[in-house]
Amino acid sequence: MKVVLEHIAAKQATFAKHPFFAELRLDRPIEQIAAFAPRMAFWVMTFQDILRLNEQMVQDPNLKRIARHHRDEDTGHERWFLEDIAKLTGGPLTVSALYGRASASTRDAAYQLISEVYRATDDRLRIVLVLVLESTGHVFFGRTAVLTNAVQNAAKLKYFSEYHLHIEEAHEMFETKMEEQLLSIGMSPELEAQAIALVDRAYVSFDSMFHGLRDELYQRRDKEAAQRQAEQAAAPAASTPTVVKPSDSKEKSSEGWSEAIAL
Numbered sequence: 354m355k356v357v358l359e360h361i362a363a364k365q366a367t368f369a370k371h372p373f374f375a376e377l378r379l380d381r382p383i384e385q386i387a388a389f390a391p392r393m394a395f396w397v398m399t400f401q402d403i404l405r406l407n408e409q410m411v412q413d414p415n416l417k418r419i420a421r422h423h424r425d426e427d428t429g430h431e432r433w434f435l436e437d438i439a440k441l442t443g444g445p446l447t448v449s450a451l452y453g454r455a456s457a458s459t460r461d462a463a464y465q466l467i468s469e470v471y472r473a474t475d476d477r478l479r480i481v482l483v484l485v486l487e488s489t490g491h492v493f494f495g496r497t498a499v500l501t502n503a504v505q506n507a508a509k510l511k512y513f514s515e516y517h518l519h520i521e522e523a524h525e526m527f528e529t530k531m532e533e534q535l536l537s538i539g540m541s542p543e544l545e546a547q548a549i550a551l552v553d554r555a556y557v558s559f560d561s562m563f564h565g566l567r568d569e570l571y572q573r574r575d576k577e578a579a580q581r582q583a584e585q586a587a588a589p590a591a592s593t594p595t596v597v598k599p600s601d602s603k604e605k606s607s608e609g610w611s612e613a614i615a616l
């Protein structure tokens with residue numbers, strides 16, 4: 354199993370350099386989360402089903418305990434996501450956010466990932482699947498926590514904030530103990546090759562899902578730039594230059610919230 358765990362760690366390090374994360378800026382954090390969050394809803398919900406189905410299918414009692422523990426740890430986190438969506442967009446999640454064209458890449462990736470639950474023929478592969486999902490989550494929540502820390506009202510968010518990250522990190526303490534157990538799991542070279550192929554397929558799915566989310570950030574930025582240009586064009590040519598006061602930045606930040614709500 355050691356080789357597989359090392360492979361997951363290497364893939365995780367590459368995923369941390371995904372262009373989506375490079376695109377995140379600290380200047381308008383909440384607006385950025387509001388832009389991509391509804392587009393990842395399908396995955397947040399599917400993730401819960403993957404953990405549930407995967408655990409159901411594990412036969413080995415020791416491995417089932419590990420699968421159950423992972424599922425228990427993440428139970429209810431989708432409710433935090435739904436609460437955050439309501440705060441970010443001013444309303445509940447819509448069906449079009451789940452099934453609209455803008456979410457197609459999220460759905461495609463989610464279907465590919467759920468297919469792994471049915472494809473696995475060995476309990477050890479099911480544990481590998483859980484570990485891959487966790488590895489991407491740790492990168493993602495680490496980055497969104499940095500974003501939400503940049504704003505005062507971050508405490509309002511749960512799924513995307515440090516609140517979630519700390520809970521995920523607390524899981525890691527258990528996982529360190531569990532890792533010893535995982536390392537002792539024997540795997541034939543054939544099974545190891547299957548596990549590595551699974552990890553690679555899962556990361557391909559995440560790569561395309563996050564490219565889709567990055568597109569949302571691009572579109573958002575283009576829209577904002579066009580709006581700024583239109584505002585500048587409409588402003589009188591000979592107006593006096595405005596002196597930016599500290600209070601202006603506060604106004605800008607509350608403007609951002611109303612923009613996010615209009616999504």
Ligand SMILES: [Fe+2]
Pocket residue numbers: 426427430517521
């Ligand atoms: Fe979680």
